[in-house]
Amino acid sequence: MIDVNIKGVLNGIAAALPTFKDQKSGHFIATSSVAGLKAYPGGAVYGATKWAVRDLMEVLRMEAAQEGSHIRTATIYPAAIKTELLNTITDKAAGDAMQRTYDTYEIGADRIAKVVAFAIDMPDDTNVNEFTVGPTDQPW
Numbered sequence: 421m422i423d424v425n426i427k428g429v430l431n432g433i434a435a436a437l438p439t440f441k442d443q444k445s446g447h448f449i450a451t452s453s454v455a456g457l458k459a460y461p462g463g464a465v466y467g468a469t470k471w472a473v474r475d476l477m478e479v480l481r482m483e484a485a486q487e488g489s490h491i492r493t494a495t496i497y498p499a500a501i502k503t504e505l506l507n508t509i510t511d512k513a514a515g516d517a518m519q520r521t522y523d524t525y526e527i528g529a530d531r532i533a534k535v536v537a538f539a540i541d542m543p544d545d546t547n548v549n550e551f552t553v554g555p556t557d558q559p560w
Contacts, residue, residue, distance in 0.1 A: 425469035429476060440491050445544060447492040449536055450477050454499045454552065454560050462514055470497075474550075481547060492547040494539040499554025500525040501532055525558035 429450050440446025455463050456470030477495045484491035500522050509515035535551045542548060554560060 421465055421469050425466075426472050426476075429473055433476075433480065437491075441487075441489050444488075445490045447494070447540060448477065448480065449494045449496065449539060451532075452477075452495050452497050454497050454554065456495075457497050457552065458560070462511075478549065481549065490544065492539075492542075492544075494536075494548055495550050496532060496535060497550065497552040498532060499552075499558050499560050500527065501553070502526050502528050521558075525555040527555045 432450075433448060436446060436448070440448075450473050452473040453466070453470040455467040456474045459467055474495055474497075477493045480491070481493040484493070502522075506515065506518055506522060509518060531553055535553055539548055539551070
């Protein structure tokens with residue numbers, strides 16, 4: 421989880437940041453989770469990695485503003501979105517509980533794509549930091 425959820429984001433930023441700084445523009449969009457906004461029993465490590473993404477993206481935006489590099493950031497906090505996430509849960513009880521939640525509430529990943537398009541389409545002088553996205557009926 422740490423390698424993917426934190427180091428993966430850091431590696432992506434490291435790959436693009438020099439170009440973004442040189443061109444004095446760019447837009448990082450990272451995926452966190454509703455677990456990056458709210459604590460859930462049994463999800464301490466996962467939640468911690470997603471909280472880290474939140475802080476990382478906000479500080480990156482602040483530092484970019486201080487430098488005048490015009491780099492925008494956005495963090496997306498998805499709830500029950502149809503992805504491969506459930507295939508990665510190794511604890512059977514946790515996986516079964518999540519599967520029941522997703523069977524009841526899951527919405528398509530195209531909803532996240534629309535949020536990304538919205539963020540990208542903002543004028544260069546406008547940054548929308550955060551998007552919490554999930555099924556209307558899911559109590560999260």
